[in-house]
Amino acid sequence: MLAQETVDLSATVARHLPYLRRYSRALTGNQASGDRYAVAVLEAVVAEPTTLMQHDDPKVSLFSVFHSVWSSSGAPVAEADAGLAGMAQAHLAKLTQNSREALLLNTIEGFDLREVSAIMGIDMDEARHLIDIALREMEESVRGSVLVIEDEAIIAMDIAAIVEGMGHRVTENARTHSEAVKMAAADKPDLILADIQLADNSSGIEAVNEILSQFGDIPVIFITAFPERLLTGERPEPAFLINKPYTEEQVRSAVSQAMFFSSTDSLRN
Template sequence: MSATPEATDLAQMIGAELPYLRRYARALTGSQQSGDAYAAATLEAILEDREVFASDASPRVALFAVFHGIWTSSGMPVEDGETGLAQAAQAHLSKLTPNTREALLLQTIEDLTLPEIATVMGVDDDEVRHLVDVAQREMADSVSGRVMVIEDEAIIAMDLQAIVADMGHAITGVARTHSSAVELARTEQPDLILADIQLADNSSGIDAVNEILGELGPLPVIFITAFPERLLTGERHEPAFLISKPYREDQVRSAVSQAMFFSSTETLLT
Protein backbone atom coordinates (compact mmCIF):
# COMPACT_ATOMS: atom_id res chain seq x y z
CA MET A 1 0.00 0.00 0.00
CA SER A 2 1.43 3.38 -0.95
CA ALA A 3 1.84 6.16 1.58
CA THR A 4 -0.88 8.78 1.78
CA PRO A 5 -0.05 12.36 0.72
CA GLU A 6 -0.39 13.43 4.37
CA ALA A 7 2.09 10.80 5.51
CA THR A 8 4.50 11.78 2.74
CA ASP A 9 4.27 15.45 3.69
CA LEU A 10 4.88 14.64 7.36
CA ALA A 11 7.91 12.50 6.51
CA GLN A 12 9.35 15.29 4.37
CA MET A 13 8.80 17.90 7.07
CA ILE A 14 10.42 15.77 9.74
CA GLY A 15 13.25 14.72 7.44
CA ALA A 16 14.17 18.34 6.79
CA GLU A 17 14.42 19.07 10.52
CA LEU A 18 15.94 15.79 11.70
CA PRO A 19 19.62 16.85 11.29
CA TYR A 20 19.00 19.78 13.64
CA LEU A 21 17.19 17.64 16.19
CA ARG A 22 20.15 15.27 16.13
CA ARG A 23 22.54 18.20 16.60
CA TYR A 24 20.52 19.39 19.61
CA ALA A 25 20.32 15.90 21.10
CA ARG A 26 24.07 15.37 20.55
CA ALA A 27 24.99 18.62 22.28
CA LEU A 28 22.51 18.00 25.07
CA THR A 29 23.69 14.50 25.91
CA GLY A 30 27.34 14.83 24.87
CA SER A 31 27.08 11.50 23.04
CA GLN A 32 26.14 10.75 19.46
CA GLN A 33 24.82 7.32 20.47
CA SER A 34 22.70 8.65 23.31
CA GLY A 35 21.50 11.64 21.31
CA ASP A 36 20.46 9.45 18.39
CA ALA A 37 18.62 7.13 20.76
CA TYR A 38 16.49 10.04 21.96
CA ALA A 39 15.96 11.23 18.38
CA ALA A 40 14.85 7.72 17.38
CA ALA A 41 12.45 7.59 20.32
CA THR A 42 11.00 10.90 19.14
CA LEU A 43 10.33 9.52 15.67
CA GLU A 44 8.78 6.37 17.14
CA ALA A 45 6.44 8.47 19.29
CA ILE A 46 5.25 10.40 16.24
CA LEU A 47 4.72 7.20 14.26
CA GLU A 48 2.64 5.75 17.09
CA ASP A 49 0.51 8.86 17.51
CA ARG A 50 0.72 11.62 14.91
CA GLU A 51 -1.40 13.86 17.12
CA VAL A 52 1.67 14.52 19.28
CA PHE A 53 3.17 16.36 16.30
CA ALA A 54 1.36 19.67 16.75
CA SER A 55 -0.02 21.01 13.47
CA ASP A 56 -0.31 24.56 14.79
CA ALA A 57 3.45 24.89 15.35
CA SER A 58 6.30 24.98 12.84
CA PRO A 59 7.74 21.54 11.98
CA ARG A 60 10.93 22.23 13.92
CA VAL A 61 9.11 23.43 17.03
CA ALA A 62 6.68 20.52 16.87
CA LEU A 63 9.51 17.99 16.50
CA PHE A 64 11.55 19.49 19.32
CA ALA A 65 8.45 19.57 21.55
CA VAL A 66 7.96 15.82 21.13
CA PHE A 67 11.65 15.29 21.88
CA HIS A 68 11.47 17.46 24.99
CA GLY A 69 8.52 15.51 26.32
CA ILE A 70 10.48 12.26 26.00
CA TRP A 71 13.64 13.82 27.41
CA THR A 72 11.92 15.20 30.52
CA SER A 73 9.84 12.06 31.08
CA SER A 74 13.08 10.06 31.16
CA GLY A 75 14.23 12.23 34.06
CA MET A 76 17.12 13.70 31.99
CA PRO A 77 19.29 10.97 33.52
CA VAL A 78 22.90 11.45 34.57
CA GLU A 79 24.50 8.06 34.07
CA ASP A 80 27.00 6.47 36.43
CA GLY A 81 30.00 4.40 35.48
CA GLU A 82 31.65 6.90 33.13
CA THR A 83 35.36 7.61 33.30
CA GLY A 84 37.67 10.49 32.42
CA LEU A 85 36.11 13.46 30.62
CA ALA A 86 32.69 11.83 30.49
CA GLN A 87 32.71 11.32 34.25
CA ALA A 88 33.66 14.96 34.82
CA ALA A 89 30.93 16.07 32.40
CA GLN A 90 28.26 14.08 34.22
CA ALA A 91 29.42 15.48 37.55
CA HIS A 92 28.99 19.00 36.19
CA LEU A 93 25.59 18.18 34.70
CA SER A 94 24.24 16.87 37.98
CA LYS A 95 24.76 20.31 39.53
CA LEU A 96 22.93 22.32 36.86
CA THR A 97 19.52 23.87 37.40
CA PRO A 98 16.99 21.69 35.54
CA ASN A 99 16.06 22.79 32.00
CA THR A 100 18.67 25.55 31.81
CA ARG A 101 20.97 23.92 29.25
CA GLU A 102 17.98 22.93 27.16
CA ALA A 103 16.71 26.51 27.00
CA LEU A 104 20.15 27.90 26.22
CA LEU A 105 20.84 25.39 23.45
CA LEU A 106 17.44 25.95 21.87
CA GLN A 107 17.97 29.72 21.84
CA THR A 108 21.59 30.05 20.82
CA ILE A 109 22.45 26.93 18.81
CA GLU A 110 19.06 26.05 17.32
CA ASP A 111 18.08 29.74 16.99
CA LEU A 112 14.54 29.37 18.31
CA THR A 113 12.70 32.44 19.60
CA LEU A 114 11.55 32.73 23.21
CA PRO A 115 7.92 31.93 22.29
CA GLU A 116 9.10 28.91 20.27
CA ILE A 117 11.21 27.66 23.17
CA ALA A 118 8.26 28.19 25.50
CA THR A 119 6.16 25.99 23.22
CA VAL A 120 8.85 23.30 23.09
CA MET A 121 9.32 23.25 26.85
CA GLY A 122 5.72 23.86 27.88
CA VAL A 123 6.48 27.01 29.90
CA ASP A 124 5.93 30.75 29.43
CA ASP A 125 8.31 33.29 27.87
CA ASP A 126 9.41 34.71 31.23
CA GLU A 127 10.43 31.26 32.46
CA VAL A 128 12.47 30.69 29.29
CA ARG A 129 14.23 34.00 29.78
CA HIS A 130 15.03 33.08 33.38
CA LEU A 131 16.33 29.63 32.40
CA VAL A 132 18.65 31.11 29.75
CA ASP A 133 20.02 33.68 32.21
CA VAL A 134 20.68 31.01 34.83
CA ALA A 135 22.39 28.72 32.28
CA GLN A 136 24.69 31.48 31.07
CA ARG A 137 25.65 32.39 34.63
CA GLU A 138 26.21 28.82 35.81
CA MET A 139 28.31 27.82 32.83
CA ALA A 140 30.36 31.02 32.66
CA ASP A 141 31.31 30.56 36.31
CA SER A 142 32.17 26.87 36.03
CA VAL A 143 35.18 26.48 33.75
CA SER A 144 37.89 28.57 32.11
CA GLY A 145 40.82 27.39 30.06
CA ARG A 146 43.08 27.65 27.03
CA VAL A 147 41.45 27.90 23.60
CA MET A 148 43.05 27.19 20.22
CA VAL A 149 41.51 28.70 17.07
CA ILE A 150 41.81 27.00 13.66
CA GLU A 151 40.54 29.56 11.15
CA ASP A 152 41.96 30.80 7.84
CA GLU A 153 39.98 34.07 7.58
CA ALA A 154 41.84 36.75 9.54
CA ILE A 155 38.80 38.86 10.43
CA ILE A 156 36.85 35.86 11.71
CA ALA A 157 39.89 34.63 13.64
CA MET A 158 40.27 38.03 15.31
CA ASP A 159 36.58 38.12 16.16
CA LEU A 160 36.66 34.64 17.69
CA GLN A 161 39.74 35.50 19.72
CA ALA A 162 38.06 38.64 21.07
CA ILE A 163 34.88 36.77 22.04
CA VAL A 164 36.76 33.97 23.76
CA ALA A 165 39.18 36.29 25.55
CA ASP A 166 36.29 38.44 26.78
CA MET A 167 34.83 35.29 28.35
CA GLY A 168 37.99 34.92 30.44
CA HIS A 169 39.72 32.20 28.43
CA ALA A 170 43.32 32.31 27.24
CA ILE A 171 44.15 31.99 23.52
CA THR A 172 46.98 29.57 22.69
CA GLY A 173 47.16 30.81 19.11
CA VAL A 174 45.56 30.79 15.66
CA ALA A 175 46.35 28.28 12.91
CA ARG A 176 45.36 28.68 9.23
CA THR A 177 46.34 25.23 7.87
CA HIS A 178 46.27 21.57 8.87
CA SER A 179 50.01 21.35 9.51
CA SER A 180 50.22 24.61 11.47
CA ALA A 181 47.26 23.55 13.60
CA VAL A 182 48.90 20.27 14.56
CA GLU A 183 52.19 22.01 15.35
CA LEU A 184 50.47 24.68 17.45
CA ALA A 185 48.59 22.05 19.44
CA ARG A 186 51.84 20.19 20.14
CA THR A 187 53.52 23.39 21.31
CA GLU A 188 50.65 24.92 23.27
CA GLN A 189 48.22 22.20 24.31
CA PRO A 190 44.68 23.64 24.46
CA ASP A 191 41.71 22.78 26.64
CA LEU A 192 39.31 23.57 23.77
CA ILE A 193 39.62 23.75 19.98
CA LEU A 194 37.49 26.08 17.88
CA ALA A 195 37.88 24.95 14.25
CA ASP A 196 36.74 25.91 10.79
CA ILE A 197 36.10 23.09 8.31
CA GLN A 198 37.83 24.45 5.19
CA LEU A 199 41.36 25.83 5.74
CA ALA A 200 43.65 28.15 3.78
CA ASP A 201 45.56 25.48 1.83
CA ASN A 202 42.31 23.62 1.04
CA SER A 203 43.11 21.16 3.81
CA SER A 204 40.44 19.94 6.20
CA GLY A 205 39.88 21.28 9.68
CA ILE A 206 38.28 17.94 10.50
CA ASP A 207 41.47 16.10 9.53
CA ALA A 208 43.55 18.51 11.58
CA VAL A 209 41.36 18.03 14.64
CA ASN A 210 41.41 14.26 14.27
CA GLU A 211 45.20 14.24 14.16
CA ILE A 212 45.42 16.54 17.18
CA LEU A 213 43.01 14.42 19.20
CA GLY A 214 44.85 11.30 18.10
CA GLU A 215 48.02 12.69 19.66
CA LEU A 216 46.68 14.58 22.67
CA GLY A 217 43.65 12.52 23.56
CA PRO A 218 40.02 13.69 23.87
CA LEU A 219 39.43 17.45 23.98
CA PRO A 220 36.22 19.46 23.53
CA VAL A 221 35.91 20.79 19.96
CA ILE A 222 33.58 23.29 18.31
CA PHE A 223 33.32 23.15 14.52
CA ILE A 224 32.20 26.08 12.37
CA THR A 225 30.67 25.55 8.94
CA ALA A 226 28.25 27.14 6.51
CA PHE A 227 26.69 23.73 5.87
CA PRO A 228 26.06 21.99 9.23
CA GLU A 229 23.63 19.49 7.72
CA ARG A 230 26.52 17.93 5.78
CA LEU A 231 28.07 16.81 9.07
CA LEU A 232 24.80 15.58 10.54
CA THR A 233 24.00 12.61 8.35
CA GLY A 234 24.28 9.80 10.88
CA GLU A 235 26.80 8.04 8.65
CA ARG A 236 29.86 8.78 10.81
CA HIS A 237 30.89 10.26 14.15
CA GLU A 238 29.68 13.81 14.50
CA PRO A 239 30.75 16.87 16.48
CA ALA A 240 28.92 17.58 19.72
CA PHE A 241 29.15 21.31 19.07
CA LEU A 242 28.53 22.72 15.61
CA ILE A 243 28.05 26.44 14.82
CA SER A 244 26.56 27.56 11.53
CA LYS A 245 28.12 30.40 9.54
CA PRO A 246 27.42 33.26 9.68
CA TYR A 247 27.44 32.99 13.45
CA ARG A 248 26.34 35.37 16.19
CA GLU A 249 28.44 36.28 19.22
CA ASP A 250 25.94 34.70 21.62
CA GLN A 251 26.14 31.43 19.68
CA VAL A 252 29.92 31.34 20.07
CA ARG A 253 29.69 32.22 23.75
CA SER A 254 27.10 29.52 24.35
CA ALA A 255 29.00 26.85 22.45
CA VAL A 256 32.30 27.68 24.17
CA SER A 257 30.66 27.58 27.60
CA GLN A 258 28.86 24.35 26.76
CA ALA A 259 31.97 22.68 25.34
CA MET A 260 34.21 23.74 28.21
CA PHE A 261 31.54 22.69 30.65
CA PHE A 262 30.72 19.38 29.06
CA SER A 263 34.21 18.41 27.80
CA SER A 264 33.14 15.22 26.04
CA THR A 265 33.61 15.72 22.30
CA GLU A 266 34.54 12.54 20.42
CA THR A 267 36.91 12.48 17.44
CA LEU A 268 35.05 13.29 14.23
CA LEU A 269 36.15 10.56 11.83
CA THR A 270 36.17 11.19 8.09
Protein backbone atom coordinates in the same frame (compact mmCIF):
# COMPACT_ATOMS: atom_id res chain seq x y z
CA MET B 1 -2.94 7.90 6.93
CA LEU B 2 -3.01 8.81 3.23
CA ALA B 3 0.09 8.14 1.13
CA GLN B 4 0.64 11.86 0.46
CA GLU B 5 0.36 12.67 4.16
CA THR B 6 2.95 9.99 4.90
CA VAL B 7 5.31 11.50 2.33
CA ASP B 8 4.80 14.99 3.77
CA LEU B 9 5.41 13.73 7.30
CA SER B 10 8.60 11.97 6.27
CA ALA B 11 9.88 15.01 4.41
CA THR B 12 9.17 17.28 7.38
CA VAL B 13 10.96 15.03 9.83
CA ALA B 14 13.90 14.48 7.47
CA ARG B 15 14.35 18.24 7.03
CA HIS B 16 14.61 18.90 10.75
CA LEU B 17 16.17 15.66 12.00
CA PRO B 18 19.86 16.73 11.62
CA TYR B 19 19.21 19.66 13.95
CA LEU B 20 17.24 17.58 16.44
CA ARG B 21 20.17 15.15 16.56
CA ARG B 22 22.63 18.01 17.05
CA TYR B 23 20.54 19.33 19.94
CA SER B 24 20.12 15.90 21.48
CA ARG B 25 23.85 15.16 21.37
CA ALA B 26 24.77 18.55 22.83
CA LEU B 27 22.20 18.06 25.58
CA THR B 28 23.35 14.60 26.58
CA GLY B 29 27.06 15.19 25.89
CA ASN B 30 27.31 11.93 23.97
CA GLN B 31 26.55 11.02 20.35
CA ALA B 32 25.27 7.51 21.07
CA SER B 33 22.92 8.53 23.87
CA GLY B 34 21.82 11.62 21.94
CA ASP B 35 20.91 9.55 18.91
CA ARG B 36 18.93 7.15 21.08
CA TYR B 37 16.71 10.02 22.12
CA ALA B 38 16.31 11.08 18.50
CA VAL B 39 15.18 7.55 17.63
CA ALA B 40 12.70 7.60 20.52
CA VAL B 41 11.26 10.85 19.14
CA LEU B 42 10.87 9.31 15.67
CA GLU B 43 9.08 6.32 17.19
CA ALA B 44 6.72 8.63 19.06
CA VAL B 45 5.95 10.63 15.90
CA VAL B 46 5.30 7.46 13.88
CA ALA B 47 2.98 6.19 16.61
CA GLU B 48 1.10 9.49 16.79
CA PRO B 49 1.68 11.69 13.69
CA THR B 50 -0.65 14.42 14.95
CA THR B 51 2.03 15.44 17.45
CA LEU B 52 3.73 17.28 14.58
CA MET B 53 0.67 19.53 14.35
CA GLN B 54 0.49 20.60 18.00
CA HIS B 55 2.21 23.90 17.07
CA ASP B 56 2.10 26.05 13.93
CA ASP B 57 5.72 25.24 13.08
CA PRO B 58 6.44 21.49 12.61
CA LYS B 59 10.02 22.01 13.83
CA VAL B 60 8.73 23.44 17.10
CA SER B 61 6.38 20.46 17.35
CA LEU B 62 9.21 17.98 16.71
CA PHE B 63 11.38 19.53 19.42
CA SER B 64 8.37 19.60 21.72
CA VAL B 65 7.98 15.84 21.26
CA PHE B 66 11.66 15.49 22.13
CA HIS B 67 11.13 17.38 25.36
CA SER B 68 8.22 15.16 26.31
CA VAL B 69 10.47 12.11 25.86
CA TRP B 70 13.43 13.81 27.52
CA SER B 71 11.45 14.95 30.57
CA SER B 72 9.75 11.60 31.06
CA SER B 73 13.16 9.89 31.18
CA GLY B 74 14.46 12.17 33.91
CA ALA B 75 16.77 14.14 31.56
CA PRO B 76 19.92 12.06 32.09
CA VAL B 77 23.29 12.77 30.47
CA ALA B 78 25.84 10.29 29.12
CA GLU B 79 25.65 6.95 30.92
CA ALA B 80 29.24 6.49 32.04
CA ASP B 81 30.03 7.62 35.57
CA ALA B 82 33.82 7.65 35.18
CA GLY B 83 36.30 9.87 33.39
CA LEU B 84 35.11 12.89 31.43
CA ALA B 85 31.46 11.82 31.48
CA GLY B 86 31.54 11.52 35.25
CA MET B 87 33.06 14.99 35.57
CA ALA B 88 30.36 16.35 33.27
CA GLN B 89 27.64 14.77 35.37
CA ALA B 90 29.13 16.30 38.51
CA HIS B 91 29.03 19.76 36.91
CA LEU B 92 25.53 19.17 35.57
CA ALA B 93 24.18 18.44 39.05
CA LYS B 94 25.10 22.02 40.03
CA LEU B 95 23.09 23.70 37.25
CA THR B 96 19.61 25.10 37.70
CA GLN B 97 17.01 22.66 36.39
CA ASN B 98 16.03 23.18 32.72
CA SER B 99 18.43 26.08 32.21
CA ARG B 100 20.78 24.34 29.78
CA GLU B 101 17.89 23.10 27.63
CA ALA B 102 16.58 26.66 27.26
CA LEU B 103 20.06 27.95 26.46
CA LEU B 104 20.70 25.39 23.71
CA LEU B 105 17.29 25.85 22.13
CA ASN B 106 17.73 29.61 21.98
CA THR B 107 21.38 30.12 21.11
CA ILE B 108 22.38 27.00 19.19
CA GLU B 109 19.12 25.98 17.53
CA GLY B 110 17.92 29.54 16.98
CA PHE B 111 14.44 29.32 18.51
CA ASP B 112 13.07 32.61 19.82
CA LEU B 113 11.72 32.95 23.36
CA ARG B 114 8.16 32.23 22.29
CA GLU B 115 9.26 29.02 20.59
CA VAL B 116 11.46 27.97 23.53
CA SER B 117 8.54 28.44 25.88
CA ALA B 118 6.28 26.37 23.58
CA ILE B 119 8.83 23.55 23.28
CA MET B 120 9.51 23.38 27.01
CA GLY B 121 5.95 24.10 28.14
CA ILE B 122 6.89 27.19 30.16
CA ASP B 123 6.10 30.91 29.88
CA MET B 124 8.40 33.36 28.11
CA ASP B 125 9.60 35.09 31.26
CA GLU B 126 10.73 31.76 32.70
CA ALA B 127 12.45 30.87 29.42
CA ARG B 128 14.37 34.15 29.44
CA HIS B 129 15.31 33.67 33.10
CA LEU B 130 16.58 30.12 32.49
CA ILE B 131 18.75 31.25 29.56
CA ASP B 132 20.36 33.99 31.66
CA ILE B 133 21.03 31.57 34.51
CA ALA B 134 22.56 28.94 32.21
CA LEU B 135 24.95 31.38 30.56
CA ARG B 136 26.20 32.61 33.91
CA GLU B 137 26.51 29.19 35.54
CA MET B 138 28.21 27.46 32.63
CA GLU B 139 30.71 30.23 31.97
CA GLU B 140 31.66 30.21 35.64
CA SER B 141 32.09 26.43 35.79
CA VAL B 142 35.42 26.06 33.97
CA ARG B 143 38.24 28.01 32.35
CA GLY B 144 40.73 26.68 29.81
CA SER B 145 42.88 27.25 26.73
CA VAL B 146 41.47 27.35 23.20
CA LEU B 147 43.10 26.74 19.81
CA VAL B 148 41.30 28.59 17.00
CA ILE B 149 41.62 27.09 13.51
CA GLU B 150 40.25 29.69 11.09
CA ASP B 151 41.72 31.10 7.88
CA GLU B 152 39.71 34.35 7.72
CA ALA B 153 41.57 36.88 9.86
CA ILE B 154 38.56 39.01 10.81
CA ILE B 155 36.53 35.97 11.87
CA ALA B 156 39.48 34.57 13.81
CA MET B 157 39.94 37.86 15.66
CA ASP B 158 36.23 38.03 16.44
CA ILE B 159 36.17 34.46 17.79
CA ALA B 160 39.29 35.10 19.87
CA ALA B 161 37.75 38.24 21.37
CA ILE B 162 34.59 36.34 22.33
CA VAL B 163 36.53 33.44 23.85
CA GLU B 164 38.93 35.70 25.78
CA GLY B 165 35.99 37.79 26.96
CA MET B 166 34.66 34.63 28.61
CA GLY B 167 37.88 34.26 30.58
CA HIS B 168 39.56 31.58 28.44
CA ARG B 169 43.05 31.80 26.94
CA VAL B 170 43.50 31.59 23.16
CA THR B 171 46.73 29.68 22.51
CA GLU B 172 47.06 30.44 18.77
CA ASN B 173 45.14 30.97 15.56
CA ALA B 174 46.00 28.47 12.81
CA ARG B 175 45.16 29.14 9.16
CA THR B 176 46.15 25.76 7.71
CA HIS B 177 46.19 22.06 8.59
CA SER B 178 49.94 22.01 9.19
CA GLU B 179 49.87 25.15 11.35
CA ALA B 180 47.08 23.69 13.45
CA VAL B 181 48.93 20.46 14.15
CA LYS B 182 52.17 22.30 14.94
CA MET B 183 50.50 24.81 17.26
CA ALA B 184 48.57 22.11 19.12
CA ALA B 185 51.78 20.18 19.70
CA ALA B 186 53.51 23.29 21.06
CA ASP B 187 50.68 24.24 23.43
CA LYS B 188 48.05 21.56 23.96
CA PRO B 189 44.60 23.19 24.10
CA ASP B 190 41.67 22.28 26.32
CA LEU B 191 39.30 23.09 23.44
CA ILE B 192 39.55 23.38 19.65
CA LEU B 193 37.33 25.74 17.68
CA ALA B 194 37.72 25.02 13.96
CA ASP B 195 36.44 25.94 10.52
CA ILE B 196 36.18 23.00 8.12
CA GLN B 197 37.66 24.72 5.04
CA LEU B 198 41.10 26.28 5.49
CA ALA B 199 43.29 28.73 3.56
CA ASP B 200 45.34 26.24 1.57
CA ASN B 201 42.22 24.20 0.73
CA SER B 202 43.14 21.76 3.47
CA SER B 203 40.50 20.36 5.79
CA GLY B 204 39.90 21.57 9.32
CA ILE B 205 38.33 18.20 10.02
CA GLU B 206 41.51 16.37 9.00
CA ALA B 207 43.61 18.77 11.09
CA VAL B 208 41.41 18.12 14.12
CA ASN B 209 41.55 14.36 13.59
CA GLU B 210 45.36 14.46 13.46
CA ILE B 211 45.50 16.51 16.66
CA LEU B 212 43.10 14.14 18.41
CA SER B 213 45.16 11.15 17.29
CA GLN B 214 48.07 12.63 19.24
CA PHE B 215 46.30 13.86 22.35
CA GLY B 216 43.10 11.84 22.67
CA ASP B 217 39.93 13.48 23.94
CA ILE B 218 39.83 17.23 23.41
CA PRO B 219 36.43 18.87 22.93
CA VAL B 220 35.91 20.34 19.45
CA ILE B 221 33.51 22.94 18.10
CA PHE B 222 33.19 23.19 14.31
CA ILE B 223 31.97 26.36 12.59
CA THR B 224 30.63 25.87 9.08
CA ALA B 225 28.23 27.35 6.56
CA PHE B 226 27.11 23.81 5.66
CA PRO B 227 26.24 21.92 8.88
CA GLU B 228 24.32 19.26 6.94
CA ARG B 229 27.65 17.93 5.62
CA LEU B 230 28.70 16.96 9.12
CA LEU B 231 25.27 15.76 10.30
CA THR B 232 24.83 12.74 8.05
CA GLY B 233 24.74 9.93 10.61
CA GLU B 234 27.32 8.05 8.52
CA ARG B 235 30.32 8.66 10.81
CA PRO B 236 31.12 10.15 14.23
CA GLU B 237 29.79 13.68 14.35
CA PRO B 238 30.65 16.72 16.44
CA ALA B 239 28.34 17.36 19.36
CA PHE B 240 29.05 21.08 19.01
CA LEU B 241 28.46 22.63 15.61
CA ILE B 242 27.83 26.31 14.89
CA ASN B 243 26.33 27.65 11.67
CA LYS B 244 27.92 30.50 9.72
CA PRO B 245 27.08 33.31 10.01
CA TYR B 246 27.22 32.86 13.78
CA THR B 247 26.26 35.13 16.66
CA GLU B 248 28.30 35.90 19.76
CA GLU B 249 25.67 34.12 21.85
CA GLN B 250 26.09 30.94 19.79
CA VAL B 251 29.85 30.92 20.27
CA ARG B 252 29.59 31.63 23.99
CA SER B 253 27.00 28.90 24.45
CA ALA B 254 28.91 26.27 22.48
CA VAL B 255 32.20 27.05 24.23
CA SER B 256 30.54 26.85 27.64
CA GLN B 257 28.83 23.59 26.71
CA ALA B 258 31.97 22.00 25.32
CA MET B 259 34.10 23.03 28.28
CA PHE B 260 31.37 21.89 30.64
CA PHE B 261 31.14 18.40 29.17
CA SER B 262 34.87 17.87 28.79
CA SER B 263 36.41 19.20 31.97
CA THR B 264 39.93 17.92 32.54
CA ASP B 265 42.40 18.27 35.36
CA SER B 266 43.96 21.19 33.51
CA LEU B 267 40.73 23.17 33.71
CA ARG B 268 39.79 25.21 36.76
CA ASN B 269 36.87 23.47 38.54
